[in-house]
């Protein structure tokens with residue numbers, strides 16, 4: 001082989017759609033062009049890094065022309081048959097799978113906010129979706145965690161059998177849902193992995209996924225798009241307590257619909273679905289032969305003596321419902337990353353296979369903590385729920401005292417969802433205003449989909465002192481508007 005043929009030269013260049021705009025090492029280019037000239041027709045490897053295919057072709061043509069002293073572009077056919085061999089590369093960005101482009105950068109948005117928050121020393125955070133940080137976990141949970149660590153945590157495929165049994169018992173006792181713990185329950189890495197597995201198990205290209213908005217769309221939308229599906233929003237209305245209206249759901253059903261997704265209580269609105277409405281949604285699912293995803297992760301946080309109803313418990317629904325739940329919100333165990341799925345055996349079995357290639361196992365310490373939470377004393381949960389209810393009442397009452405703010409009393413979750421439309425600012429502008437002028441951080445309603453415009457999500461899972469101080473600051477900031 002000719003000496004030149006073994007030479008691999010790397011040119012780093014960037015190319016735009018209109019052409020090559022920057023050559024990092026111009027001397028190197030001249031060396032290469034001379035080498036091409038001498039080596040013709042011996043194969044020669046030119047490794048160039050371009051941003052896209054157009055850049056790659058431009059490079060090939062330009063080098064081939066230069067090698068022959070030609071000024072006119074060379075035809076691609078001639079280039080293929082007579083030219084030294086080119087090995088050009090697109091950038092790493094161009095090599096990534098198309099589907100990954102659909103992933104919404106939720107954390108970058110959060111990071112931008114982090115940037116805005118920097119330097120605000122006495123910031124009050126009412127954006128969190130976790131229990132109050134100052135609340136300690138009960139000893140029966142921390143003790144078991146230490147014991148598992150001492151024994152060395154192990155792999156636990158599909159979940160600890162004892163935890164799956166505890167979940168099946170809880171589903172029967174509290175939700176009226178009868179499942180076999182071996183075949184119909186899968187422990188997941190938080191509710192998030194449960195959502196991911198459910199979507200990738202059911203969504204094919206072109207399938208439509210119907211869900212309420214504003215809602216917890218962030219966790220769903222990117223996955224639906226990556227799976228090739230389409231998210232169909234059903235606007236939920238303030239006049240209806242933000243509860244999903246079955247009539248509106250049915251209007252969105254097409255021949256492509258595969259899933260109806262219900263989240264009750266909902267994040268960010270706190271809406272809790274009524275049994276009658278769930279029964280109508282169940283009938284719609286049966287009539288159109290659809291699968292229902294029921295996210296019940298906030299089910300413990302329901303107030304005013306109300307109870308959350310599981311759609312899987314309604315007649316004929318057990319074979320078409322996937323229940324998504326976990327211990328993050330109901331037991332203050334979000335950092336332990338334990339969620340679960342319960343549903344038809346065929347779906348759970350498929351998801352077990354998928355999980356075995358995705359995350360392989362679920363955190364052993366977290367699962368023992370979840371087991372202790374489910375099987376242990378429940379008094380600390382009922383006490384916390386009572387406390388949350390008091391704070392909800394306080395926050396909503398005080399928000400409604402502010403001129404221009406209208407806030408419904410949410411039946412569940414840990415969020416109030418005040419309407420701020422009268423201020424004539426977007427949710428994002430309002431959020432920024434409160435950050436800058438009140439040093440209080442809340443989420444804009446639009447973080448939960450387009451129909452969240454004109455609302456804020458304000459968490460009441462903070463201490464009474466924090467809520468009181470935050471409200472005073474908000475009132476003062478809004479008086480200057």
Ligand SMILES: Cc1ncc(COP(=O)(O)O)c(C=O)c1O
Pocket residue numbers: 129189190191192193216219263266267295297326327328329334337338339
């Ligand atoms: C409705 C809903 N589902 C799922 C999750 C995720 O739960 P986990 O922390 O268990 O992954 C959240 C978190 O905020 C949520 O609001």
